[in-house]
Amino acid sequence: MSQESANKIAELQVKLNKKLGPEYISQRPGPGGGPKLTYAEGWKIINLANEVFGFNGWSSSVVNITVDFIDYSEETRRFNVGVTAIVRVTLRDGVFHEDVGYGLLENSKSKGQALDKCKKEAVTDAVKRTLRNFGNLLGNCLYDKSYTQEVTKIKIQQVCRLCSAHLSRFS
Numbered sequence: 001m002s003q004e005s006a007n008k009i010a011e012l013q014v015k016l017n018k019k020l021g022p023e024y025i026s027q028r029p030g031p032g033g034g035p036k037l038t039y040a041e042g043w044k045i046i047n048l049a050n051e052v053f054g055f056n057g058w059s060s061s062v063v064n065i066t067v068d069f070i071d072y073s074e075e076t077r078r079f080n081v082g083v084t085a086i087v088r089v090t091l092r093d094g095v096f097h098e099d100v101g102y103g104l105l106e107n108s109k110s111k112g113q114a115l116d117k118c119k120k121e122a123v124t125d126a127v128k129r130t131l132r133n134f135g136n137l138l139g140n141c142l143y144d145k146s147y148t149q150e151v152t153k154i155k156i157q158q159v160c161r162l163c164s165a166h167l168s169r170f171s
Contacts, residue, residue, distance in 0.1 A: 001112035015052055016135025018146060022154040024048065038148040040139050042124040049089075049131055057092045060127050065119060070111065071089060079108045087126035089134075097133035099125025 024044050027036045049058055068082040083103040092094040095119035103121030108114035141147050 001166050012052070012161060013135075016137050019136045019141040020048075020139065020151070022151050025142070025148070025151060027152060036140055040128065040142060042128055043130055052137065053091060058085055058089060060089045062086070062126075062132070063088050063098060064122060065122065066127045067115065070115070072111070074123055075111075076107070078106075079111045080106045080116040081108065081111070081118045082134035083115070083122045085119070085122035085126045087123060087130050089127065089130040097130050099133065102130055106148075119126055 020040060024040050025038060025040050026041055032035050063086040065083065065085045068084055069080070072078075073080075081104070085101045085103070086098060087101065088096050088098045101122045102125055103118035103123075103159040105114045105117050105121075108117075128139055132142070134140075
C-alpha cells in the first residue's frame with residue numbers, strides 16, 4: 001500500500017471515529033409508551049455517508065428481502081405486514097459490510113401499500129444498520145447509552161451544511 005493510500009485511510013478512520021452531533025439525532029416514544037428511543041433518520045445517515053465517502057464512494061445493494069408475514073383480519077378488514085431485508089454497503093475499494101433491517105406496518109387498509117412501506121422501511125433500516133459498522137460517525141455511537149443520554153441534552157445549533165465543522169464537534 002502506498003503512503004498516500006495509507007494517509008487517506010487514516011484520515012477516513014479519524015472521521016469515522018467521531019460521534020454524531022445532536023443535529024443528527026432524533027427521539028421517539030418507545031413501544032407501548034416505554035422509554036424514548038434514540039435514533040438517526042435514514043436520510044441524515046445517507047447524507048453523512050455521502051459527505052464521508054463521496055457520493056460515488058459507496059453503494060448499497062439489497063442482498064435479500066423476505067416478506068415474513070401478511071395477516072388479514074376479516075373483522076377489521078385490515079392488513080398487518082412484516083418484512084426483513086439484508087443490505088450490503090460496499091465502499092469504492094471493495095470493503096463491505098452487511099446487516100439486516102425490519103419493516104412493520106399494522107392496521108393497513110391496503111395490502112400493496114403495506115408491502116411498499118414495509119419494504120422501504122426494512123431496506124432503510126438495513127442501510128443504517130450496515131453503515132454503522134463503519135464507525136461512530138455513521139451511527140454506531142447510538143448504541144452507547146451513556147453517550148446518547150448526554151448528547152440528547154445538548155441544544156441543537158445551526159450548522160453549515162457545506163462545512164465540516166459538525167464532524168469535529170464530538171471527537
